[in-house]
Amino acid sequence: MSVHEQFAEDLALYALNALEGDDRAVLEKHLAACSECRLELEELRGDGALLALSTIGPKPPARARQRLLDAVSKESAPTRAQNARKMGHPSVAPRRSWWRALGWAATAAVIVFAASLWKENAVLRQSLASASAQGVQSARELEDLRKIAAPLIAPEAQRITLVAMKTPPQPQGKAFYLRNRGSLVFMANNMPSLPPQKAYELWLIPIQGAPVPAGTFKPDAHGSATVVNPPLPSGMEAKAFAITVENEAGASTPTMPIMMMGTGE
Amino acid sequence: MKSGDQSALAELYDRYSSVVYAVALRVLGDTGAAEDVLQEVFLQLWRNPGAFDSARGSLGAWLAVITRNRAIDALRRRKPETDIEDVIVSVAPDLAGNADRSRAAEKARSVLGTMPAPQRSALEMAYFEGMSHSEIATKTGEPLGTIKTRIRSGLIALRKAFQT
Numbered sequence: 273m274s275v276h277e278q279f280a281e282d283l284a285l286y287a288l289n290a291l292e293g294d295d296r297a298v299l300e301k302h303l304a305a306c307s308e309c310r311l312e313l314e315e316l317r318g319d320g321a322l323l324a325l326s327t328i329g330p331k332p333p334a335r336a337r338q339r340l341l342d343a344v345s346k347e348s349a350p351t352r353a354q355n356a357r358k359m360g361h362p363s364v365a366p367r368r369s370w371w372r373a374l375g376w377a378a379t380a381a382v383i384v385f386a387a388s389l390w391k392e393n394a395v396l397r398q399s400l401a402s403a404s405a406q407g408v409q410s411a412r413e414l415e416d417l418r419k420i421a422a423p424l425i426a427p428e429a430q431r432i433t434l435v436a437m438k439t440p441p442q443p444q445g446k447a448f449y450l451r452n453r454g455s456l457v458f459m460a461n462n463m464p465s466l467p468p469q470k471a472y473e474l475w476l477i478p479i480q481g482a483p484v485p486a487g488t489f490k491p492d493a494h495g496s497a498t499v500v501n502p503p504l505p506s507g508m509e510a511k512a513f514a515i516t517v518e519n520e521a522g523a524s525t526p527t528m529p530i531m532m533m534g535t536g537e
Numbered sequence: 538m539k540s541g542d543q544s545a546l547a548e549l550y551d552r553y554s555s556v557v558y559a560v561a562l563r564v565l566g567d568t569g570a571a572e573d574v575l576q577e578v579f580l581q582l583w584r585n586p587g588a589f590d591s592a593r594g595s596l597g598a599w600l601a602v603i604t605r606n607r608a609i610d611a612l613r614r615r616k617p618e619t620d621i622e623d624v625i626v627s628v629a630p631d632l633a634g635n636a637d638r639s640r641a642a643e644k645a646r647s648v649l650g651t652m653p654a655p656q657r658s659a660l661e662m663a664y665f666e667g668m669s670h671s672e673i674a675t676k677t678g679e680p681l682g683t684i685k686t687r688i689r690s691g692l693i694a695l696r697k698a699f700q701t
Contacts, residue, residue, distance in 0.1 A: 492637070
């Protein structure tokens with residue numbers, strides 16, 4: 273990552289909230305104008321996260337889960353709406369749609385899990401049924417979900433993954449897209465790692481017009497990645513989805529070649 | 538209240554609560570205080586789930602950073618210094634699974650283990666004790682510039698270990 277060298281060390285301290293005084297003020301002024309240093313700050317926070325994740329310890333006590341869910345139950349919808357208004361937000365609608373999408377993501381993750389782990393099929397069917405019942409609000413969404421899930425979880429379904437002989441696992445991506453809401457969940461596996469300043473970018477290819485950026489992502493150490501609900505115009509019909517390699521900040525038009533592409537099933 | 542929202546939160550809790558609790562406990566050293574931070578972090582996510590930008594990084598890493606920041610605030614008995622929406626974390630591993638997390642923790646500890654003791658100590662004082670660089674310099678009796686260099690190069694060493 274190319275950063276302004278004079279700020280390199282202060283950026284690291286700032287990422288840990290350990291920079292103070294005039295140095296902090298000078299850096300914040302620079303950050304407001306320098307996108308390269310903002311990206312480096314995000315990377316340094318990520319490095320700090322690795323430090324945080326070096327910790328291991330006991331699991332939280334079982335009561336903590338119930339305590340959280342009790343607290344959440346007490347926060348009634350009207351109270352949250354009032355809070356949102358106090359904070360200057362007109363309504364809580366965006367938050368709700370985010371949670372719905374997240375419910376979709378969680379459920380979709382369960383589906384993928386079900387497809388890959390044959391032995392746990394019975395348990396996962398129960399999980400999926402439970403997630404379906406609780407996580408999906410409208411009958412239509414539930415119906416969509418059942419349609420998607422049925423071939424994946426039916427006990428009589430055969431599950432076969434075909435790959436080329438004597439080749440490493442191939443990159444694979446799955447996009448779940450709800451056009452009327454502009455909601456998208458995308459999951460990828462076996463993605464090759466990228467140079468530090470590069471990222472994959474997902475594109476929605478509309479029926480007409482130019483490809484629309486649908487989020488950037490970097491795979492984890494195992495080649496897996498997820499994109500949940502990137503900003504998309506609602507109502508746009510997708511002819512296909514595609515993936516290119518772009519600079520980390522993302523691009524507004526795809527850089528050839530297209531690495532992966534898929535049309536609706 | 539939509540029950541679906543709650544079940545999504547419960548699912549996230551089941552995946553990430555052990556990460557959040559471990560980080561909070563490492564900073565605070567007190568199970569009750571760590572439990573309070575655990576509760577606060579997930580309530581914040583509940584109240585403002587849009588604060589996490591999924592296109593920019595992984596939820597596990599973001600929660601770890603938010604937790605560390607909140608735990609440091611609690612340790613230093615100060616009001617939260619940063620808004621969670623302003624915290625963008627760019628890092629690849631998601632670490633939702635226990636196996637992934639164990640491997641990542643092992644790797645990070647191995648990197649820390651190979652660092653010179655003063656560097657590791659400076660990094661840990663900044664990250665887990667919330668000390669500023671001048672506080673660390675005062676405590677160790679070393680120049681400010683040395684502390685700055687140690688912290689940055691320590692973070693970069695972690696980054697490189699996870700890029701290979």
